[in-house]
Every structure is written in structure tokens, then in C-alpha cells.
Amino acid sequence: MCVTIKIDEIICSRRKTLALQINSEGKLIVRAPYRMHQSFIEQFISQKKEWILAKQAQAITRHQSRQTLKHRYLPGEKFRFLGHDYPLCLVVASKEGKTRLAKKLRLCDQGFLMLEQYQHQAKKLFVEWYQNEAQVFFENQVKAYAEKHQLTYREIKVGHARKRWGSCSSQKNLNFSWRLMMAPIEVIDYVIVHELAHLAHLNHSAAFWYQVKQMMPDYAVHRQWLKSYGHQLELLE
Structure with a gap:
């Protein structure tokens, strides 16, 4: 089956050589010199077809993986440190606002402990x-x-x-x-x-x-x- 390679964007500049780039979403970006004929670009892409398809597949897989890694900073959600995963635990202060947690966020044997009132600042x-x-x-x-x-x-x-x-x-x-x-x-x-x-x-x-x-x-x-x-x-x- 013949696979057609789609060019998502062509960027022309004063550069002297033709270059191909696969972005994080798997889109093909062509960087070409001014006045380079379209047929030459298409021929070059045809020669690099296997490389393009392999890189696009790799980029798409990574992009999909990143989507599943999104954090919501909810209790039980795991965060990595030195190659190990630790769950996030939210600590609720008493009515008087007292808690044994000295810092807003710290790591202990249980996992990451965070004061609940600072959950909106979790990423920071x-x-x-x-x-x-x-x-x-x-x-x-x-x-x-x-x-x-x-x-x-x-x-x-x-x-x-x-x-x-x-x-x-x-x-x-x-x-x-x-x-x-x-x-x-x-x-x-x-x-x-x-x-x-x-x-x-x-x-x-x-x-x-x-x-x-x-x-x-x-x-x-x-x-x-x-x-x-x-x-x-x-x-x-």
C-alpha cells in the first residue's frame, strides 16, 4: 500500500539546505531555502519516507503518553522522585488551623504530604x-x-x-x-x-x-x- 506523506508546514528562509522536522504532535515541518522547487521537496520527502513515518509514530506515541501523565493533584495520585512513585496525601488542619506539618509540602514514608488549603498551589x-x-x-x-x-x-x-x-x-x-x-x-x-x-x-x-x-x-x-x-x-x- 502506498502511503502519502502530508506536509503540515513549509518554512522558507535564507538557509542553503533542506531540512525535515517532526514536532511533538507528529506533524511534518519542512524548512527550505527560498525559491526551492516543490518537486525537489517532494522528491526529498519520498526518499526520507521511512524515516518520517518512524519519527511520526514515535512522536504520536509520546504525545499520547504525555496526555495520560497529566496531574490533577488529587489524593492518592502518584509523583515520582529518584525513580520511585509516591502518593499524594492531603493533610487537613484543625479548626484552629493547627497541624503537625511544618511545611506546605514534604516527603515522608507515607508519600508526599500537602496541606489541603494549599492544593490550589500544588504545581507551584x-x-x-x-x-x-x-x-x-x-x-x-x-x-x-x-x-x-x-x-x-x-x-x-x-x-x-x-x-x-x-x-x-x-x-x-x-x-x-x-x-x-x-x-x-x-x-x-x-x-x-x-x-x-x-x-x-x-x-x-x-x-x-x-x-x-x-x-x-x-x-x-x-x-x-x-x-x-x-x-x-x-x-x-
Whole structure:
């Protein structure tokens, strides 16, 4: 059966090459130079048909998965921390407004405890909680790995990055996404190792990957985990 590839959008610019992009919903976006003939674009798409269909199927599956991951911040709903799921428990204060819960949100053996009156701020509280945990976690883990492998860095920052789990600047500053706190520790450690290796190699050369492997021999397993499940490390509404 012949499958027709639908072009959802064509963006023309001063670029010199033709490029194809599959967005998060599986739509095909073509980026082409000005005045490029339509027949050339169609021929190029025909040559890349298998790649397009595979990427679209992957994007649609991820998009559907994200829809099922949406949070409503209700009692019993599970939230992930360091690769484990914990249920949300709402704590009701007494008529006098007293409660043993010192913080608006905290994690204990029972799960995440949140004061009921702050349920409308749930996402904000979770983001702040993950950020605080991430800052402490990364400072400790990065220091341990850096000392072990005799690497030096300047500063560690935790941010909201969605498309990059971590980064390393030429000034040796390290940045990490708080969303990583939902992943297993081994996966987070891989990102740390990846960015520390950039202190010596600001590229993805063979030398860079050799250093990553020296620091974490099984890094490929954790790298693949991020590729397969990284889209789940999110607080969706």
C-alpha cells in the first residue's frame, strides 16, 4: 500500500539546505531555502519516507503518553522522585488551623504530604520542592564525581530547561534541569558525568565519549533510558 506523506508546514528562509522536522504532535515541518522547487521537496520527502513515518509514530506515541501523565493533584495520585512513585496525601488542619506539618509540602514514608488549603498551589509547590531537592542533590553528587576524577568546575545552577537535561559552559559552569529529580539516581548520575566530561571536551568527539565511559562504563544504558522515558519527567496539567 502506498502511503502519502502530508506536509503540515513549509518554512522558507535564507538557509542553503533542506531540512525535515517532526514536532511533538507528529506533524511534518519542512524548512527550505527560498525559491526551492516543490518537486525537489517532494522528491526529498519520498526518499526520507521511512524515516518520517518512524519519527511520526514515535512522536504520536509520546504525545499520547504525555496526555495520560497529566496531574490533577488529587489524593492518592502518584509523583515520582529518584525513580520511585509516591502518593499524594492531603493533610487537613484543625479548626484552629493547627497541624503537625511544618511545611506546605514534604516527603515522608507515607508519600508526599500537602496541606489541603494549599492544593490550589500544588504545581507551584511541587516545582519549588523539586528545585530545592535538586540543588542539594547536584551539589553533593557533582562534588563527589569531580573529586573522584580530579575535575574542577565553577558553579552549579538548577533551572527549568525542558529540552536539555544539563549543560556545561566554556566558563565551567554546570546547569541541570530540576526535572531530573524524577529519574532514577543512576540516570541522573549519567547526566552529571556527561556534563563533567564537557569540562575537558566541549564537544561530542570520540575523546569526549571515551572519558564518559571511563567515568561510567554502563553510561549507554542510562542514556537510552533518558531517550525512552525522558518525556515522562514532567509535571503536566
